[in-house]
Each structure stands twice: as C-alpha cells, then as structure tokens.
Amino acid sequence: MQRSWTWVLIAAVLVGLLAIGLFSGRFVVYLSMRVMILAIFALGYNLLLGRTGLLSFGHAAFYAGGAYGLGLFSIHVSQNPLLGILVGVILACVLAVIVGFFCVRHTEIYFAMLTLAFGMMVFSLIWNMREITGGDDGLVGIMRAPISLGFAGIPLNKTEYYYFFVLFWFVLSVGVIYLIRNSPFGLILSGLRENDRRVEFAGLSVKNYRLAAFVISGTFAGLAGSLGALLESNTDPFSAHWSHSAEPILVSLIGGIQTFAGPLVGSVIFIVLREIIERFTQNWMLWFGIILLVIIMGLRGGVVGGMTQLFQRVRSVSKSGGNP
C-alpha cells in the first residue's frame, strides 16, 4: 500500500475512535474498549509469535498479573488508576522475567509446554489462595477513581470518560509496538524466526533477544490486564487460565500473524463477530471453530494478509493493462 494512503487510513481510524467516544451509545463504547484492550494484548503477544516464532501458552498469566496487581493495589493501598496500572504492569513484567528466564531455553513444542506449565502454576495459585486473590470469585469492587492532578481531577467513573483513558493507552501501545517492531531490535527478532543459527553466528545472544521479546510482550499483556480489570471493576481467575492464552493467538491468526495490523483487525473481528453470533445462537464457539478451520486450511495470511494479496493482484492487473 502506498505510504500516503496508510496515513489517511490511520487518520480515519483515529477520527472514528474519537467519534465513537463522543457520540456512540454505551454498548458500542464498551465493545470498543474491549476491542482495544484485546488489541493491546494481541499486538504485544504477536511481537513474540509473529517476530520470533515462539508460541506461548502462558501469557494469560501476565494478563492476570496486571489485573490482580492493579486490583490488590487498588483495594489495599490506593485507588489512583495510574499508580495501579504501574503496579500491575510492573508485576506482569517481573513475572515475565522470571518465567521467561526459564522458558527461552527451549523452542517449539517444548517452549509451548513450558509456558503452559508456568502459566497454569500462576492460575493454580490464584485459584487456591482464596485469602489473597478471592479464589474463584476473583477480586470485586475495583473502583475507577479520578486521576488527580493536584488542582483538579480527571474523572473516570463513567464509561464514556474511561473510554478516552483506554484510547490513550491503546494509541500509545500501538505506537510503541510499531517502533519496537521496526527498530534494529525488531529486525533481529525476525532474524531469530528465520534462522537462529545465523543470528548466533553474528555474535548476538539468541537467548537474551528471545527473553527481551518475551518480557516486552508479557508487559503489554499486563497493561491489557490492568485496563481490563478497571473496565470490568473485578478480576476473573480464568483470565490466567491457558485457554485465555489462546485468545491472542487466535486473534493474531485471524488478522494475520506476519502483519503489523493483523492483531488489530483480528481483535475487531473477534469481539464484533462474537457479539453478532451470540445474538442469533448460543453456539459462538462452533462458528468460531469453523472460521478458524477455514483460515488455517485456506487463508494462512489471515484477513490482512489476504487483503494485501488481493490489493497487489488488482494493482498488477491494472498496471499491465488487464493482462496479468
């Protein structure tokens, strides 16, 4: 796609997101927030999966780390949302450093199983340590206190106000992840996916780069978890379960693993499609399974990959005057 068109598209999306916050009903606003939170989770996750090719089944633990970090801080210490998010993100980051330190020793199936094991350890602790985490009830009654600026406070209690708070974090995350992806560091990560031997021969520590990607993606998972906990005003123990780790994978796969916009588009499709399907039937998983099958069997570039290919084909056809 041409560069100028990309900017137009970005501007249109931003205007659209602002318009949703200003003019839409509460339900659309709520859905948009869920899309943005899932997109932060999936974009961060895809930095690991799409760039380094490592498949983690433990990132739900970092999401839950962010959620429970914020929840515990808000209930026991202070309701300041910025401090709460900071605590949640730091907790997720520390968890990711510890888990990642062990997990990056392996790749492929062993990496997937190792992250599954660590993720489920976190889940079992959250599930069983009732006194601290609330067990299967989770933490309830997390308040959205105003952000205090000394002389005035920005209120977050209403859904519409909180929307702009989420939008701020969403735009920030997209920007940061884009920069990371296109930095020299990001290029080395994709080198790891293509040929880790060569990266090693170039004198770089494969493990350290994998660990860095793991921690960055875990940190964004934590941010998503903190924002999610504030949105729902509670935490859910199943947010740490391995099946929740599958969510960013599915989202990336639907949108396209190898593209930057893939997880974004995938998040929109995932949330919106689920709402639509659930309106008509009880069985959204059935339809979702079928969609997944179609994508894996025939459309491996995901929606974004497929669209890009289509776009290029149309262009090459029109350039050569209808004779491809």
Add this chain to the structure above:
Amino acid sequence: MLESIVHVCLAGLSTGMFIWLVASGLTLIFGVLGVLNFAHGSFYMLGAYFCYTVLSVMGDNFWLGLILGPLCVCVVGFIVERFFLRYVYHLDLPYQLLLTFAFVLLFDDLVKVVWGAGSISSPMVPGLSGSIPIMGRNFPVYNLFIIAVGPLVALGMWAMLEKTWWGRIIRAASSDREMASAIGVRVSALFTAVFVFGTWLGAVGGGLAVPYVGLLTPGMGETVIINAFVVAVIGGLGSLKGAFLGALIIGLLSSFGTRYLPTFDMFLTFILMAAVLLWRPQGFFGEAA
C-alpha cells in the same frame, strides 16, 4: 494412619491409570505423527457421550456401549485426519496446534447442540457398582477395575508395537518417515490408521469415564487433556513407557496433594512438569538430545 495412606495410594493409582488411558492415545499420535493433539480431549468427551447414547438407546448394556461408542468416535477421528490434519503436517507448529484447538471449540459446542448444555448423570455398571472394604474403609469396585485395566492397555500396546508386523511398521515410520516410505510403507495411510487408533484409545478412556466421573459435561475434555499433556511431557513426548510412569506419578502426586496440601495440589503437578522440561526435556525414558 496406614489405612489412610493405603487409601490415598489407591485413589492416586486409579486417577493415574485413568489419565494413562487418555494419555496413551495422545502419546502414540505424537510419537508417530509428531502432532500434539488438543482435540484428543474432545475425542475423550465424544467417547463418553456416544457410550452414554448407546447405553440409553440399546438398553443398559455398558459393555456394548463401550464397544460401539468409541467406534463412532473413530469415524470422527478419521475425518479430522484425512480431511484436515493431513494438510498441516508440513506447516509450523502454531498452525498444527491451532487446527486441533479449532476442533476443541467445535466439538464442545456440537456436544451442547446434540446432548444439551447441562450435565448428564451417568449410570453405574452392573457388577462393578458399590464398594468393598479395604483395611476398614470402603473403596469403589469400579476404581479397582480401572486400576486393573490401565496395565492391561499398556501391555496390549506394548505387545502390538513390539511383537506384531503392524507394530514394526509403526515404529519404522515414526523413527524415519522417508526411509519407511522408500521401502514401500504407505506412510499417509499408516498415519491415518495410527490417528484413528489413537482416537479410539481416547474414546475408550471417555467411555470408561462414564461411570468413573459420574457426570457428563460439555467441557469435560479440557481438564483431562491438560492432565494428559502433563503426563505425556514428563514421560518424554512420544514415549509410551514414560507416559505410563508419568501417569502413575501424577496420579499419586495429585491424590497425596489433595489429601495433605490442598492449597497446592494443582501447583505441584505443574511445577513437576516445568522441572522435568527444564532438566530432562526428553522425559524419563527419552534418549538424551
């Protein structure tokens, strides 16, 4: 004290043998096809539901259900391998895992559509119901039966793989696909056969679970598949001997954990899994990498 330890051991053995029944098929499929099959838990669930249906349609003959139910699931397994899985063997791991995961979602909801979203309480097996006293406390007869079936399945699989012509071919194809195909083994047909056989094992596990867990629920495969993964991993992916031992260890660990450390019983299982992966990723019986 002693009675209680004996009973905890017995409970652990029956849990372990029960996980083994499911993990055996998973391990066999991974060993030969190289695919870690999330949908194996769904085959287990379908096995349970089909057995239940055969039971309720054909009269209360549990053994008939245990024969016919898993056969129906074999058809499902055949479709999954022949029309879907076959086309992703050459793809990266995420695609393989997610394809099987897609079937988990699909089957979970299909079961809700066909059999309803609620749980179904299952009938007992005539002749194996009730319990007998062991060291002063009652122990269910059916659990003793499971403890006996586990080793029999292990013995049967060992005999098949080590002593028969079929087993030789399966071992050949799993150690070197190309060489096996060069000497005239139809590898793709063999893969289908192994997958269907593994499916059958999972479905039989589900059928045997009908009286054991007592309740049929649409999500019942998901907890089982994770336990089976743990067992397959600590035994060394692809090693049947390892999976058998792994199932015993996990069964005993979880029953002792539940009894003496209830807060950490699930945690213990996963910390063992992580420890094995870190220090001996090839498992107990796998050869050094």
